[in-house]
Amino acid sequence: MNPTPEDPVPTAPPAQVKRPRLHLSLVWLVPLIAAVVGLSLLVNAWLSVGPTIEISFESATGLEAGKTPVKYKDVVIGSVKSIALQRDLSRVNVTVELRKDAARFAREGSRFWVVRPRIGAGGISGIDTVLSGAYIGVDSEAQGDDQYEFQGLETPPSVIKGTPGKSFELHADDLGSLDIGSPVLFRRIQVGQVTGYKLDSDGQGVTLQIFVFAPNDAFVTTDSRFWNASGVDVSIGAEGLQVDSQSLATVVSGGIAFATPEDSAETAKPAPADSRFSLASSQKQALAKPDGAPRLLRMRFDQTMRGLTENAPVEFFGINIGHVRSVRLEYDAPRHRFPVVVDAVIYPDRLEGISEKRGPNDKDDTPTFLVPLVAKGLRAQARTGNLLTGQLYIAIDFIPNAPPVAFNPAARPLTMPTVRSSLEDLQQQVASIVTKVEKIPFDDIGRNANASIVELNKTLKNVNEGVLPEFRTTLQGTQQTLDNANRMLSENGHLQQDLGQTLDALQRSAWSLRQLTELLGRHPESLLRGRGAGSAQPAPAPVIPPMAPPAQQEKAR
Amino acid sequence: MSRAPTARQAGVIACHGCGLVCARPADHDMGKVVCPRCGSVLAGLHEGALGRASALLLAALILYFPANLMPVMRTTQLGDVVDRTIMEGVLDFWANGEIGIALIIFVASIAVPCTKFIALGTLFWSSFRKSAQGMRERAGLYRIVELVGYWSMLDVLVVAIVCALVQFHALSAAEPRPGILYFGVVVILTMLSAMQFDPRLIWEGKEKDESDT
Numbered sequence: 112m113n114p115t116p117e118d119p120v121p122t123a124p125p126a127q128v129k130r131p132r133l134h135l136s137l138v139w140l141v142p143l144i145a146a147v148v149g150l151s152l153l154v155n156a157w158l159s160v161g162p163t164i165e166i167s168f169e170s171a172t173g174l175e176a177g178k179t180p181v182k183y184k185d186v187v188i189g190s191v192k193s194i195a196l197q198r199d200l201s202r203v204n205v206t207v208e209l210r211k212d213a214a215r216f217a218r219e220g221s222r223f224w225v226v227r228p229r230i231g232a233g234g235i236s237g238i239d240t241v242l243s244g245a246y247i248g249v250d251s252e253a254q255g256d257d258q259y260e261f262q263g264l265e266t267p268p269s270v271i272k273g274t275p276g277k278s279f280e281l282h283a284d285d286l287g288s289l290d291i292g293s294p295v296l297f298r299r300i301q302v303g304q305v306t307g308y309k310l311d312s313d314g315q316g317v318t319l320q321i322f323v324f325a326p327n328d329a330f331v332t333t334d335s336r337f338w339n340a341s342g343v344d345v346s347i348g349a350e351g352l353q354v355d356s357q358s359l360a361t362v363v364s365g366g367i368a369f370a371t372p373e374d375s376a377e378t379a380k381p382a383p384a385d386s387r388f389s390l391a392s393s394q395k396q397a398l399a400k401p402d403g404a405p406r407l408l409r410m411r412f413d414q415t416m417r418g419l420t421e422n423a424p425v426e427f428f429g430i431n432i433g434h435v436r437s438v439r440l441e442y443d444a445p446r447h448r449f450p451v452v453v454d455a456v457i458y459p460d461r462l463e464g465i466s467e468k469r470g471p472n473d474k475d476d477t478p479t480f481l482v483p484l485v486a487k488g489l490r491a492q493a494r495t496g497n498l499l500t501g502q503l504y505i506a507i508d509f510i511p512n513a514p515p516v517a518f519n520p521a522a523r524p525l526t527m528p529t530v531r532s533s534l535e536d537l538q539q540q541v542a543s544i545v546t547k548v549e550k551i552p553f554d555d556i557g558r559n560a561n562a563s564i565v566e567l568n569k570t571l572k573n574v575n576e577g578v579l580p581e582f583r584t585t586l587q588g589t590q591q592t593l594d595n596a597n598r599m600l601s602e603n604g605h606l607q608q609d610l611g612q613t614l615d616a617l618q619r620s621a622w623s624l625r626q627l628t629e630l631l632g633r634h635p636e637s638l639l640r641g642r643g644a645g646s647a648q649p650a651p652a653p654v655i656p657p658m659a660p661p662a663q664q665e666k667a668r
Numbered sequence: 669m670s671r672a673p674t675a676r677q678a679g680v681i682a683c684h685g686c687g688l689v690c691a692r693p694a695d696h697d698m699g700k701v702v703c704p705r706c707g708s709v710l711a712g713l714h715e716g717a718l719g720r721a722s723a724l725l726l727a728a729l730i731l732y733f734p735a736n737l738m739p740v741m742r743t744t745q746l747g748d749v750v751d752r753t754i755m756e757g758v759l760d761f762w763a764n765g766e767i768g769i770a771l772i773i774f775v776a777s778i779a780v781p782c783t784k785f786i787a788l789g790t791l792f793w794s795s796f797r798k799s800a801q802g803m804r805e806r807a808g809l810y811r812i813v814e815l816v817g818y819w820s821m822l823d824v825l826v827v828a829i830v831c832a833l834v835q836f837h838a839l840s841a842a843e844p845r846p847g848i849l850y851f852g853v854v855v856i857l858t859m860l861s862a863m864q865f866d867p868r869l870i871w872e873g874k875e876k877d878e879s880d881t
Binding site: 144 | 691704705723724726728853
């Protein structure tokens, strides 16, 4: 079985041996390179790991450990490593591993918030996170001490730090319908946002932070006026119904508008950042001239002040110079009366120009210039502003024939003499008229009138039944008589002819009588002697009266 | 039991390339032994072969860590960007109820490479020690390693195919991450390592054992 070893050996040529140039095989470079690569990856991973920070949130809605990224300006700068509840279960601690190059975010002043889809009145935000899932947003001031524990914001800040622009502070009486993110409008263009608000420490007002983006922040000047542009401003005035609003968005969600009054627009300089302004409740109020120092004015009225409310206007010749601050009742013991004491705040500066000309008598703040005016009849009077609602306002006016009163310009508060309101007088007059009217015995008058009417009725009945038929027959008789007369008087009637002849005869008689008269005038003796020689000549032809018809004249001859 | 003499005992060696039987050189410790006719390396004789195989295996082992720790694929689904390592992918499939796919990937990408490391490591170590124990089983192990080696690329293929097919931009997209590169290199290195190893080395221990007795 054993083959002879010599058998194959002679035929087998010796195998060649190639000696390597290097003692160590090159193949060992492969694990070396692998090790270098692995090490470099390790070092790279170790180097790229930045600080680990902890952020606490109200809830971890939308956050996922190991997945949720942390983004700054949409660049991933880290990711959530783990999410754990705090020991007292009140909040959630989110552990975030930042990248090495984002270590600057682990500093004081950094703000973290969760970006998730939000729908508010001001719009929809974070819509991209509907599909990609929530992420943690961050902004930082990039200065400050290192900090590794943060309290996350529950709502995203409306303005990210580092955005060009300026922030300002507004002081308002209340917040109104404003909220974080409400627009700030300039000429109805949105130029900024409300970024925050807080109650004043004394609880007397609200301070709002707004941010106006560059370059429009230059329009906020030291003289700019801000007002709450929320909702719709409806006013009824002499011009009719006016509806004013800034934009539809502000109607729904509120907003702030600002403007610089035109008369100061040229001199005003851009306001420095963090300037404080006050927030007026309406555009009218905001753009009104500054009121200056208020003065207290006291008035005592001996009449009811029903309808006079606080903030009712005080007008001087129709110009609003102030408003009523309080209305209260006093008891005047010696006179046994209840005067109504009205305290009003007036702003003398509203009478711009006039207050400057009133004279140099204001040295000790005593309005002595009022003394002659009061002597001339300057009085306060409560007048009806609205006949429907009975609202009163205070008018300061010259009242003719006002009884003179004592006036002390140095009294504090300054007490303005008053007169009863014109409407009050009118009311009294009307009342006296009404009492007089009431005295008239309408009942008796009514009864008498009724009896008279019954009598009249009877009389009429008699007239209808008895008088009228007789009257009718009388009329018929009259008609006949008239007919007869007519017939008699007609042209060819015998009466006419007789009348003509009678007239002729009468004319002739008259002529004869005249001849006789003339004869007697010339020859009065003829009455005794008859016709003499002197009277032989014939008498002149008689003047025939023109009315006599010629035919009859001929006939008469 | 009488045995047929081995080529080694006969002092000859056959070339794999051309079948030429040539005389075994006496001292081949430091050199590469090639066939005088065709120039092919006469594997097995070269003592450095075991070292080379070990070096490649070591390199593969080193790179196996980044391959498993780094994400192999990034999938973007409707803006939801997820980077997954091999193991995370397996767990994901498992969690989503795709147990079959999870098992396949697990076997192909984790179980097989790990067994390969262990198997090759065992083979190399025992060959280095010229151990005489379980030589037949070790030979079988070697055959399994060789057979299975090709399938180790399954994960690389999965990533390549998925990344090529799933490109719907915003809706859904997949792209390879560096981990898969290391994984591919690991597979290649283990294959090379297995190729470097001459199974005849397994039997050297037996020959030594026999020659000793």
